[in-house]
Amino acid sequence: MRLKVLDSHTGGEPTRVVYEGGPDLGAGDLATQASVFRKECEDFRRSVCNEPRGHDAMVGALITPSPRPECVCGVIFFNNVAALNMCIHGTIGLVVSLAHLGRIGPGVHAIDTPVGVVHAELEEGGRVTVANVPSYRYRSGVEVDVPGWGRVMGDISWGGNWFFLIEGFGPTVSFENLAALTDFTWAVKAALAAAGITGEGGMEIDHVESFGPPSDPTKADSRNFVMCPGRAYDRSPCGTGTSAKLAALHAAGKLAPGELWRQAGILDTVFEGRIEVLPDGKVLPRVSGHAWVTGESTYHFDPADPFRFGIPSATAI
Secondary structure, three states: OOEEEEEEEEOOOOEEEEOOOOOOOOOOOHHHHHHHHHHHHHOOOEEEEOOOOOOOOOOOEEOOOOOOOEEEEEEEOOOOOOOOOOOHOOOOHHHHHHHOOOOOOOEEEEEEOEEEEEEEEOOOOOOOOEEEOOOEEEEEEEEEEEOOOOOEEEEEEOOOEEEEEEEEOOOOHHHHHHHHHHHHHHHHHHHHHOOOOOOOOOOOOOEEEEEEEOOOOOOEEEEEEEEEEOOOOOOOOOOOOOOOHHHHHHHHHOOOOOOOEEEEEEOOOOOEEEEEOOOOOOEEEEEEEEEEEEEEEEEEEOOOOOOOOOOOOOHOO
């Protein structure tokens, strides 16, 4: 077996696109393919994202065939512990990678994902705008008791993944507080699960996002720290997290359709977001950012190598 991958980063967050040699997930829709991936492709997932080839912050993107003729491809995103529902920074990285491979050019492209079709516009200079899946605030002012931190309040919002959005609780959102922010948000995630607090339909809230003021108000409206399911923080401003934030802001009457929101991440890179309101009251977020290709590799799998399929993440054990 050999895999060919293309690496990029979007605002500091890595994406590793597998464009040749990946597993055959069948001809079903992307939700069905994702189910097969979760059940049968653990060795593959670890091979791409985990040490010794990867690291805890790595996000993989497997290009798959889509049964939808309007889509340039399907994609399944995954990280160091599991498959993901959706990933906007990864979609931006995927689009720039497809362009690098000569498979697409500037313009709007439909991409199939397990949570629906998204449309991404590739502009000159590597800027990509993703029209995400419909997003919404599910519950507001939800309280949870977090051991070691006390009562924490936040909103539950969907932006392609489930988020618990926090502001005014926990450590100050700054790069110097990475360790404390990691401990805090991971404790919140565990407390939500222990209390049985979920997204709609009992879906797990697998991302926790803490907000604070931007370091430079002329460049951003907010700064965030996003804890991902594998206990690695998002180096970018997080596209699905930005979508969840946009939906919550609109639900609170703080963001009008078409109004610009500039979300900085913990590294002070910025995603720009706008919404339009859909007939059912949900919002359609459009999130813009830049990605850069950083390398290309071919992976080999020596049968004598005990770690040819990666080292399991301690978070998943």
